[in-house]
Every structure is written in structure tokens, then in C-alpha cells.
Amino acid sequence: MNKVRLPRLLIGASGSGCGKTTFTCGLLRALGDAGEKPVSFKCGPDYIDPMFHTEVLNVPSRNLDLFFAEENTVRYLMAKHGAQGSLAVVEGVMGYYDGLAGISAEASSWDLAGATGTPAVLLLDGRGKSVSLLAEIKGFLELEKKSHIQGVILNRISGMLYPELKTMIETKLPVRVYGYLPKMEDCSLESRHLGLVTAKEVRDLQAIIGRLANQIKKTVDLAGLMELAGSAEDLSFQNLELPAPLKEPVQIGVAKDKAFCFYYQDNLDLLEELGAEIVPFSPLEDTRLPEGICGCMFGGGYPELYLAQLSENTTMRGEIRRAVESGMPCFAECGGFMYLHERLKGRDGKAWPMAGVIGGESYPTDKLGRFGYITLTSQKETLLGPQGQGLKGHEFHYWDSTCQGNAFHAQKPLRKRGWECVVAEKNVFAGYPHLYFYSNPQAAKNFAQACLDYKK
Numbered sequence: 001m002n003k004v005r006l007p008r009l010l011i012g013a014s015g016s017g018c019g020k021t022t023f024t025c026g027l028l029r030a031l032g033d034a035g036e037k038p039v040s041f042k043c044g045p046d047y048i049d050p051m052f053h054t055e056v057l058n059v060p061s062r063n064l065d066l067f068f069a070e071e072n073t074v075r076y077l078m079a080k081h082g083a084q085g086s087l088a089v090v091e092g093v094m095g096y097y098d099g100l101a102g103i104s105a106e107a108s109s110w111d112l113a114g115a116t117g118t119p120a121v122l123l124l125d126g127r128g129k130s131v132s133l134l135a136e137i138k139g140f141l142e143l144e145k146k147s148h149i150q151g152v153i154l155n156r157i158s159g160m161l162y163p164e165l166k167t168m169i170e171t172k173l174p175v176r177v178y179g180y181l182p183k184m185e186d187c188s189l190e191s192r193h194l195g196l197v198t199a200k201e202v203r204d205l206q207a208i209i210g211r212l213a214n215q216i217k218k219t220v221d222l223a224g225l226m227e228l229a230g231s232a233e234d235l236s237f238q239n240l241e242l243p244a245p246l247k248e249p250v251q252i253g254v255a256k257d258k259a260f261c262f263y264y265q266d267n268l269d270l271l272e273e274l275g276a277e278i279v280p281f282s283p284l285e286d287t288r289l290p291e292g293i294c295g296c297m298f299g300g301g302y303p304e305l306y307l308a309q310l311s312e313n314t315t316m317r318g319e320i321r322r323a324v325e326s327g328m329p330c331f332a333e334c335g336g337f338m339y340l341h342e343r344l345k346g347r348d349g350k351a352w353p354m355a356g357v358i359g360g361e362s363y364p365t366d367k368l369g370r371f372g373y374i375t376l377t378s379q380k381e382t383l384l385g386p387q388g389q390g391l392k393g394h395e396f397h398y399w400d401s402t403c404q405g406n407a408f409h410a411q412k413p414l415r416k417r418g419w420e421c422v423v424a425e426k427n428v429f430a431g432y433p434h435l436y437f438y439s440n441p442q443a444a445k446n447f448a449q450a451c452l453d454y455k456k
Helices: 020-033 048-057 071-082 109-116 132-142 162-172 205-219 222-230 265-273 307-312 314-325 335-340 441-455
Strands: 002-004 008-013 038-043 062-064 087-091 120-125 149-155 176-181 235-237 250-255 260-262 276-281 296-298 330-333 341-345 351-353 358-364 372-378 390-395 399-401 408-411 418-421 423-425 428-431
Touching: 002 071, 008 020, 008 109, 008 222, 020 038, 020 048, 020 087, 020 205, 020 222, 038 048, 038 071, 048 205, 062 071, 062 265, 071 109, 071 235, 087 222, 109 120, 120 132, 132 149, 132 162, 149 162, 149 222, 162 176, 176 205, 176 222, 250 441, 260 335, 265 276, 265 441, 296 314, 296 335, 307 314, 307 341, 307 351, 314 330, 330 335, 335 341, 335 358, 335 399, 335 428, 390 408
Parallel strands: 008 087, 008 120, 038 062, 038 087, 120 149, 149 176, 250 276, 250 296, 296 330, 330 428, 341 358
Antiparallel strands: 002 235, 341 351, 358 399, 372 390, 372 408, 408 418, 423 428
């Protein structure tokens, strides 16, 4: 058993929309200004929040997810990436106790705090509340025997009311209040940006984060939070037994631009550990695939926002189609899957020609399709492994397809609902699910090996 010293905090909340991402980004900047070298994590499967963390820190933020991976794997990854900094900040997901299927606390922020021994600080939205905040805090502290909550921060309250609220909370409840933020309407990332555009498209993001950090320095006990982070127990874990690396390196082209930006950083890291070299390219801007690649990946993102530009790049579309037809391994998720279709239809009803690797059309719907966690089981041998192979993933999309595929069965956890999905033919794996390779590292090795076989 390995043990490492990693000061750390988890920022939870009473629910979505309380300002977790806004506060976390400001806290990361304020900690950096205070001389710390913070690293960040996101509890759960979300892509957007880590992208905002990354813009603040200029280093990748990573996901920690107890549905995707076993406890030891999560602790291993936390220790591995935490070693790059002096203090780790974990942004929670949804409400503090909200977990699988909306009926369990499994894979919730609370579950992650317990599994990793991380002190939790609860961010509470104080709009329209005063003494009732005490009842809210008391409920969170007492719902579970070990809540792991060691502090609270009050958001969107007045500076005049704060001292009295702090005194009441600390007098009546066994928890410390670490400060507050006033209403800062011009700094609300959740309502203005998240889920609509990516972090790189928020032109004033750095200025927003700067204002948040300056406010946090004035009204939040940064020294107290750093002391709390330092009180975390040593993080224990066992090393993972990963597949052996490839016998020789191989280059894999990864689509990375405004249209394709949703990747789990740990997926790319794992491929690199197995011997792959990640070569980014842009289906929007580039006219050719990178020279020398022996495989290609298309992540999720927003291809529906760039239909004309993607479609009019006929040279790139032709390159991709010919490369796949020649046998080059191709892995695509969600937005990447949509791009590989013959046609991709916009909200206006107009269908645009796309890469043409997959027959049929991807089209918009009026609601989220098959949203949430899934366990995938292969119905046949695929690019990623044999029949019966299990993988963990997540779906989140408003577009559907006339060619959904049936290579895998997807099953929602704690629910009866399941469906067939994923197009998997010879050298292609493409579907709406976002996969997490650490749920089955051999799948990543199989993909990398297929790329090496194509190279030879």
C-alpha cells in the first residue's frame, strides 16, 4: 500500500446552480496568487467544468468518478495527478448527496469525499434566506453518520448580514464558516456560459476569474481553507496493473478544436502510457490529416454549431473517409459520431454533408437523449475487445441518429432501462456513449494495438 501527502478540499453544494464552478475557479486563482500550486479535479462525468479549471490553471483538470472506476483507481489517479501540485481542489457534482439514478448517494460528492478522505466544504446559496440556512446545514451534517463536511461558505449574501449568520451557525452547529461571496451577477459562469459555449469562447473569462479571486481574498478565509486542506489524512492506494505498453510507438490523430473538445484527459494519458503519441488536428481548420498517424479519434463537442465550416472542408472530409476505408482504426464519441455520418442536420432542418464513414443522418431532438451513466456490454468482437467486454460510459446529447448501431447493450445503473448502441465494424467504433478507459484499460490497449497493426 502506498501513501502520499496531498492537502486537499472538496467543494460541494446543496444543488446545481449554487455557484460551485464560479467559486472553484476563483478559489483556484486565489490559491495560486497566495503562493500555492493548486491542481484541480471534477467529481463525476462532466466535461465543461474541467475545461474552465484548465483555463484558470493552464494545466489539465481531471475527473474522479466512482461509477466509472473502483475506489482504488480513483485514489491512484488523485495521487498521481495531485503530485503535480501543492494542494488539490475537487469540485463536486450536483447536490452533495446526489448520486446514481437520482435515488442513491453512490458516486456522489459525499461518496467521493469519503472514498478519498477529503474534507468537504459546503457552498450554500443564501439568496432569500437567513436563519433557515442553519436548518439546511443541519440537514446536510446529519443525513449521514459521517458527512465529511467540515466547513461552509455562504454565497450571494450581503456583507452586513454575514457576521451575524456566521456567529449563529458556529454557535449552534459543529461546523466552521469560512467566509462568503456577495452577489456578483457579472461573474456568474453557471447561468451565462456553462453548457452553452466552451471556456475558450468566453472572451472575458480571465477578467471574470480575476474579479472572483480578488473578492475571495477579501471575504473568504483562504488561510483557514489551506489549513483545512492540510488536515486531510495521507492518501493511500495500490498501484494499478495496467496492460503492457506497445512494443513500438504509434501516432494517433485526435480531433481537437472548437467543434471537438470533450475528452477525458485520463483517456488520453492512458493511451500515451501504453505507447501512443497523441497528435492533435482540426477538422474545422486543417485540410489534411496529420502525416504519419495510424489511428484517429473524434471526441464529443459542438459540431452542430459549425455545420457549414465542417461541411465545406471537403478535403478533410475526404481524407477521413479514405483513411477509414483503407483500414485505419477510428474511434468516435457523441459529437465525433455525429460528424462521421453521411449527413448532420441543424436545428433549422438543413442537412449538411459530413465525413460519410457511417450511413444515415444525425438529427436534432427536443430533449436529452438517453441521459446519464451506462454500463456497456459488447454483443460481438469489436475494435476495443472481445464479445462480452464491459465498459463504463455516459451519454448526454440532444441529437439522435438513423444509424444508432447495435454492437453494445447499454444498461442504466439501478434502473431497468437499456438499449442497443454503437456502430462497430472492423476498424470503426462510433456511438453516442462517452467511454472512460480506466473502467477497462485493456480496451485502450486494444485500440492502440490496432493502430500499431495498421502501421505495420
